[in-house]
Amino acid sequence: MQYLHNTYEFNSLQIACNSITWLRNAENLITIELHSGTENASMLIALLSDIHANRPALEACLAHAREQDTERFVFLGDYVGYGSDPEWVVATIMEFVNDGAVALCGNHDSGVALNNIPLYPEVQTVTDWTRGQLGIDEQRFLANLPLTVHEDDRLYVHADASAPADWNYVLSVEDASRSMKATNSRLTFCGHVHQPAIYGLSSTAKVTSFTPTPGAPVPLLRWRRWLVVLGSVGQPRNDDPAASYAIFDTDTTEITFQRVPYDIEAAADAIRKNDLPNWFAERLYLGK
């Protein structure tokens, strides 16, 4: 692929692109600017967020995305937590990153790698368990994930872009407006909320909010700015238990949300077998 000109290595993280800018802000948090040279190229990007160590869900989404001929993968964080397959999931993400994919840091990843996030006791239990499951390479990988990645006119971030390390949810028009005003990127893609949403900012500063319908492409009109909240691959929370991700077409600027059924039974059984909190298994069936 033409855009894979160079690869840059930073600790365990490899990024493929034309040129790259590494930034460390005052809090020593990593942000990355990529210039992929794909500004005018047509490309399908699969955007996957909040995988939460759910192997069957990630496998189903990856297979689905490959069927759609996606050429690039962007992972928006939270590879671990809740689920029982952190090692496989993180190893898979590392392979994708080696092949040029983008991977962001989520609050659960930060919690596992750096133990720096206050979490609910049940979640903390899983976080501690997860740490024991991961090898040193995986932990280092999680520790060095960037908080934001700029690629052409797109910003990838796990939560609210106005303060990426605060892990604020983008739940309302006001949150979306704050996040969009904090960046010059025309498009922001984030996760964290586990419920799909699209926010549009017009030239008159009016913000549209919209819940996308799975399978129906929504054009992110070029003369507006947009913030897209991805659903969750591994723990959907909008009453639909199917795994959720989206595909963005850089040519038509259309984003299509996808719902992919997966083997919930297997994911739930694995959680129970590892003596992780039962609710994390039950909620998978409910999509809550």
Add this chain to the structure above:
Amino acid sequence: MIKSRMKKGATLDGFLLEELVHNGGMSCLWRVTWPECDKTPLLMKVPILTEGEDPAAVVGFEMEQMILPRLAGPHVPSFATAGDFSVQPYIVMEYVAGVSLLQRLLDLPLPYDEVAEIGVKIATALDSLHRQHVVHLDVKPSNIIIRPSGEAVLIDFGLSQHAHLPDLMKEEFRVPYGTASYMAPEQLFDMRNDPRSDIFALGVLLYFFSTGVRPFDDNDRMAAMRRRLWRDPEPPRKLRRDYPPWLQEIVLRCLEVQPAWRYPTAAQLAFDLNNRDQVKLTARSERLKRDSWTAVMQRRFNVRHITPIMKQSLPTPAFNAPIVAIALDVTAGAVEICNTLRAAAERTLKTMPDARLACVNVLKQGRKIDSGQDDEESSMHVDRLVALKNWAAPLKLAEDRVTFHVLEGADPAASLLEYAEKSRVDHILMAAFPPKSPLRRGAPLLSCVHPGGALRNERLSRGQHRIMFVAGVIANSVCLRVNFSQRISKNFIY
């Protein structure tokens, strides 16, 4: 912008501008061709985006640019391409040859039959649009073109709402946009997602075309538009003494203030316009004058009258108001099957209060023509109608929920499918085998609606019986989707 370039004979992105067809407040329409390819005329819509112009022009253009490429079928202009907004925004679409209904205004009032015919065409177009998740929200004569082949084409989706796309109009503006005399009451409360708003506008159009008078004035001040919430229009029969009651019933039902009192779907409206002899006449059809001032004042100051419109939750989804055709063999010997079908129909209708049932029987033709056949056929026709009504009686359905149809044709399957397509039937309920099939000889036949568009018979293994299924007609096509709704024998072959 490069407005100066927009003149006759100029080219824009390869399109040759041939003629300025329309120069409106919000956009210009050019007839263009694509000389590199062929000479097929196309229509280019160019928004007027100068400073100080109505911002709705921009947002409306954005909406149209999103919606038009997502629509298909003969009832919309097909989308060709769109220009880059940062250079010169435009949309290129099919140039629809035909007559705009605007041109018919000089001929009003039109004969009732012609009004009904136009009404069917528009309702059919709206049904197609609504099934594609779009509410037009600006149905009026200037936005409808009748193709030479007869179909109505809806144009201008600048005010439309697509259920699967962000509604930029709603977010941008706090005042209702639309055409004052055609706007439904709920649009005044910024409700933009109810397909029944288009049914109201079509009611206005039918009223106007059949009487020559608009039911509501075109004053676009909010106070004036709100009068339609409590002030009923003059009944058409007051304006034209020979106005047929069935048409008044249909038109006034479309113009009901409460969306729930109108036709639930455009398909059901088209159905009634097609079956005028079976329209259930209510007090609406008899009205000769407007309501008294006391009644109007009661509505005016009765909060409960307005509240349901303002607080209206999600509109009735079209799939809750399907037209269900039931194919019945009412000849002797099919009693048991008819009973089973009645039970199936009852269950279907119970779950969907807005569904309506069309009881259909096919009178097979193609026999040798001889004298006296007309009388004989006419008598058989009546017999079948009587039998259909007799079949439906135990269902105790309200008159407006059931109709009876005896079709005639050499091929019953083809007749049934043709009927289903024309009447925009959603589901066909039928027995899986005809009573005179070789079933009795131990080899039952299953008549199934096949995606190819024809009924075909499938041989089933011995011992299978009473298999029923519902076939859903996909809008705009004869292609049928088979959903099995009833118990299906385990050896079912399809």
